[in-house]
Amino acid sequence: MLDHKMDLLNPTIYELLKNFQLDKVYVKGEGSYLWDDDNNRYLDFIAQYGAVPFGYNPKFIWDAITEVRDKGLPSMVQPSLPPIALNLANRLMEITPGDLCYTTFTQSGAEAVEAAVKLARSSTKKPVIISTINSFHGKTLGALSATGREVYQTPFGAPVNGFIQIPFNDINALEDVLVKMGDKVAAFIVEPIQGEGGMLTATKGYLKAVQELCRKHNVLFILDEIQTGLGRTGTLFASDFEEVEPDILLLAKALGGGILPLGVCISSSQVWNDEFGSLHSSTFANNNVTSAAGLAVIEELTKDNQALINEISKKGDYLFNKVVNLKENYPEIIREVRGRGLMIGIEFNDFDDCGSYDMTYLTDKGGFTALLAGFLLNVYNIRIVPFLNNPMTLRLEPVLTISYEEIDYVLDALETVCKIIEKQDFAQLYKYLVGDYSKPNEIVNYRLKGNKIKSSQLMEGEKPSKKFAFIIHYPAPEDVVLNNPSFERFSRQQLYEFMKWQSNTTEPGIVCHMPAIKSLDGTVVEGWLIGVPFGGREIMELPNNEVVDVIAKAVDIGRDLGADIVGLGALTSVVTRGGRAVQGRGVAITSGNSYTTLIAMDALYAGAQKMKIELDNAQGAVLGATGSIGRACALMLSDQVINMSLLGNPKHPTSSKNRLSSLAQEIFERGKRRYQKQNYSGISLWLNNLVVILSNKNKQKADDLLIRINDNKEELELDYIKSLCKYVNIDFPIKMSVDIANELAKSDMIVAASNSPDYLVYPEHLKSGAVVCDVARPADVSPRVYEERNDVLILEGGLVSYPDKIAFGPNLGYREGVSLACLSETVLLALEGDKKDYSIGMKLSLETVDYLRFLAQKHGFGLAGLRMGNEEIDDKKIEKIYQNSLNLDQVDNL
CATH class of the missing domain: 3.40.50 (Rossmann fold)
Known part of the structure; x- marks a missing residue:
């Protein structure tokens, strides 16, 4: 298979299967088991949604098909009378409820639904078909119109005219429709159990009441037992529980014995009409080969006084009770258990506040059962497919010949799943995706390590505006x-x-x-x-x-x-x-970058103060100075620090140089404006000092500089400033470089704000006693720095304290009442109504x-504690770092 394209059957579904490692290639099937092309064996617990009733390749089905071949019977002789199809029709008449007798064979359940809709309309001469919300009747256009799921219908122009939906299990809703428009309604179609809808079971008395209402209003009662029929629920038909007699009964899936596609629409003589009989046909219907499989299915289910069905009933009770017991043991995990016989649904609670953003995301995107299916398949070799219609429900629908031991094996695995979810050890469910297929041998309780969503407590009448x-x-x-x-x-x-x-x-x-x-x-x-x-x-x-x-x-x-x-x-x-x-x-x-910049610089200055760095004499550096945050940080840093290194991207030296030169020009223009306001610090202080130096050496040059500084129309060109520095023999205060290692090694205060996906700052790059504010996400500072350098202070951006101790669930890893500055900017602007x-x-x-800054003060936001190594760091620890830097300096000076 390696040279084959794997997505030709359905590229959309293939991507889902591949993503959750469900894309096994099964090359052998026998009984309850499948084998992939690596000879791994899997217990199948879905049975093709009930279409494989007796396991894979049951001998008696193949024997029946082989007998057709050995006798040389024609497969199709439309419109003549094929004997085996006729035999199957007679057996169906014998075993189905009421006076159902006329059969219309099809190749699928959807086609059986199509036939039923046509039959009902032609019989009653009325157009409307009523079905239930959340139902599933197939995906051909007519069957899709009856299907009560808008998500399936909208892209295909369904429902077409003449179809309406009402709530399932709501007899009053049906009566209301029939009273208002019964003269237009041809039929009501319903499933005894909404299989695709999440194993929702008809409540006791519902189907009987439906039958009575339909009779009263002269509306046909169509019972869709395509998935529930033929033993699946512990009786021959699910409707046997209420002894209802539909006007039309639909069967498929199990009828083909897991080998051939076969469906049937069987109706009473009162419903049958010549218009339908003469105009409806199908090339492959009344097929001797498929009918032989169907006949073998009926004989297997009914032999020995329905001994197999009785056994299915017992196993169904056993499975249901074990699942109910699981729910009782894990009530926070399992919301509801539904179904009957060997057709059970386990609905899990949503993970909207479970201590994991990933589990919440997966729930929101409908991927929970896909993750679970991949876990069970790759770790426990149990095949359960995702429930695409009901993404929080797990479907248990094994072959009818499943053993008790196999049921126990699956339930043991599901109990492990519940333990994992209960203890929030979610990595156990994901680890197969990164190559670890081992069974969980220890499930760790992480509940206390994860945060719950915590919001502000509101007074009566208060609500979000x-x-x-x-x-x-x-x-x-x-x-x-x-x-x-x-x-x-x-x-x-x-x-x-x-x-x-x-x-x-x-x-x-x-x-x-x-x-x-x-x-x-x-x-x-x-x-x-x-x-x-x-x-x-x-x-x-x-x-x-x-x-x-x-x-x-x-x-x-x-x-x-x-x-x-x-x-x-x-x-x-x-x-x-x-x-x-x-x-x-x-x-x-x-973008959140403005408040991020503000809080980062507040954190940097706070760290510098605690590390006893004098701003006037400090060497500053901005890594990623060409970026949005880096540029703003550089401008703000220039208000306090004179000597700075603006560091660009080494991979793009030319463009970095141009952009850094432009930033340096901005810095001097900002310094010029601050000089005019007599705010002497940072670059404005340096300009004042330059004026003083020039005044003592060359008054004309000093006056020229003053004219340029005070003229708002005149720019302080970099080349001009550099020429003055050369003239008075002082260093130009701003370095523009892509040599990160060399410049960082000289710097006392560093802002790391690059957009690099990889680390840029390593232990050997940093000066002892330096303060680094790493505002980059992902971080610029390598974890090695934390491990190897106990003499530098690394601050992880700037954290914001909130007026209340709120928490966004996992809270991005922070304690209650604290969050990121970029998120906080969004909240502040929302609070302000801006x-x-x-x-x-x-x-x-x-x-x-x-x-x-003004909004933060107004609404009660501010700089939270400093954070290093994913934890807040107090003054005592910072003092320790400072002392380490002094000791290291003493060693270096020896």
Whole structure:
């Protein structure tokens, strides 16, 4: 199979199967088991949705088919009378309820539904077919119109005219429709158990009441037993439980014995009409070969006084009771158990606040049962396929000949799943995706390590008046662990593999709903975190248009939730050109970079003070100075620090040099304006000192400099300033370089704000006693720095304290009441009711930074504690780092 294209049958489904490692190639089937092309054996617990009733390749079915061949019977002789098809029709008449007798054979369940709709309309001369919401009757256009799932219908122009849906198990709803429009209704079609809808079972008395209503209003009663019929529920037909007698009965799936496709629409003599009989036909109907399989199925089920069906009933009770017991043991995990016989559904509770953004995201995108199916298949060799219609329900529908031992094996595996979910050891469910197929030997309790969503407590009558949304992703492997504590069991390489796997899904999803955040002034907002499935490497390396398209979808989700403003987290602002690529979508956008810059610089200055660094004499550096945040940080740093290194991208030296020169020019223009206001610090202080030096050496040059400084129309060109430095023999205060290692080694205060997906700062790069504020996501500073350098202070951006101790579930790895500055900017703008775009593009306005400072003070936001190594660091620990730097300096001076 290696030279074959694997996606030719259905590329859409193939991608789902491949993504969750469900894409096995099965080359052998026998009984309850399948073997793949590597000779691995799997216990099949889905039986092709009930279409493989007696396991794979049952001998008695093949014997019946072989007998047709050996006798030389013709397979098809339409419209003549094939003997085996006629025999099967007679047997169906004998075993089906009431006076059902006329059979219309088909090749599928959907075709049987189509035949029933045509038969009902031709018999009653009325157009309307009623079905139930959440039902499933097939995917041909007529059957799809009866199917009560809009998601299946909309792309195909269904339902066509003449179809309406009412709630399942609601006899009053049916009566209301029949009273109002019974003279237009041809039939009501219903399943005894909504299999595809999540194993929803008809309540006791419902089908009987349906029959009575239909008789009263002269409406045909169509019973769809395509999945439930022929022993699946522990009786020959599921309707036997209420002894109902439909006008039309539909069968398929099990009727073909798991070998051939075969369905039937069987009706009473009162329903049959010549118009249908003369105009409806099918080339492959009344087929001797398929009918031989169907006849063998009927004989197997009815022999020995239905001994097999009696055994199915016992096994069904055994399975159901074991699953109910599982629910009783794990009530927080399992919401409901439904079904009958060997047709059971286990509905799990949603994971909207489970201590893991990934599980919440998976739930939102309908991927939970796919993950579970992949886990069971690859770890326990149990085949259970995802429930595409009901993504939180697991379907247990084994072959009718399943053994008790096989049932126990599956239930033991499901109990392990429940233990994993209960203890929030979610990495156990994901590990097969990164190559670890071992069975869990120890399930660790991570419940205490994960945070729950915690919102502001509101007084009676208080409610959110504004809304926001914020887009997040995992910049680096450590972020995965921070937001999923159990992932600490993964190696760094496995975390990278996990993020790469996650990027195969290109749909954004909601990972957290925050009900309320209350400002100091009493304003309340609610918001959502929306995850995009990209790691730092993927978001930077995948085609930009594809990534931006996903982020745009996330913006649209926020807009449709009613958000007044949508914020861009981590690298989503970078790849959208500071938000420009997702503007104009009917909602305000902020990159969050302005408040990020402000808080980062507050943290840097706080760290410098604690490390006893004198700003006037310090050497500063900005790594990633050509980026949006880096540029703004450099401008703000120039207000306090004179000597600076602006560091660009070594991979693009020419463009970096040009952009760094432009930034240096901005720095001097800012210094010039501050000089005019007599704010003497940083570059403005340096300009004042230069004027003094020139005055003592050459008054004419000093006067010329003063004229240029005070003339708002005159720029302080870099070449001019450099010439003055050369004249008075002093160093030009700003270095523009791509030599990261050399410049960092001289620097006391460093802002790391690159967009690199890889580490740039290593232990050998840093000066003893230095302070680094790493605002980059993913981080610029390598973990080796934390391990090998106890004499430098590494601050992980700037964290923001909130007025209340709120928490966004896992809270991005932070403690209650603390969060990221970029998220906080979004919240602040929402609290203020400011619906304009902010922090857009590569050049942040420092006026916006000042505006955010004002909003923060107004609403009670501010710099939280300093953070290093994924934990907040107190003054005692910082003092220790400072003392280590002094000791190291003493050693170096020996």
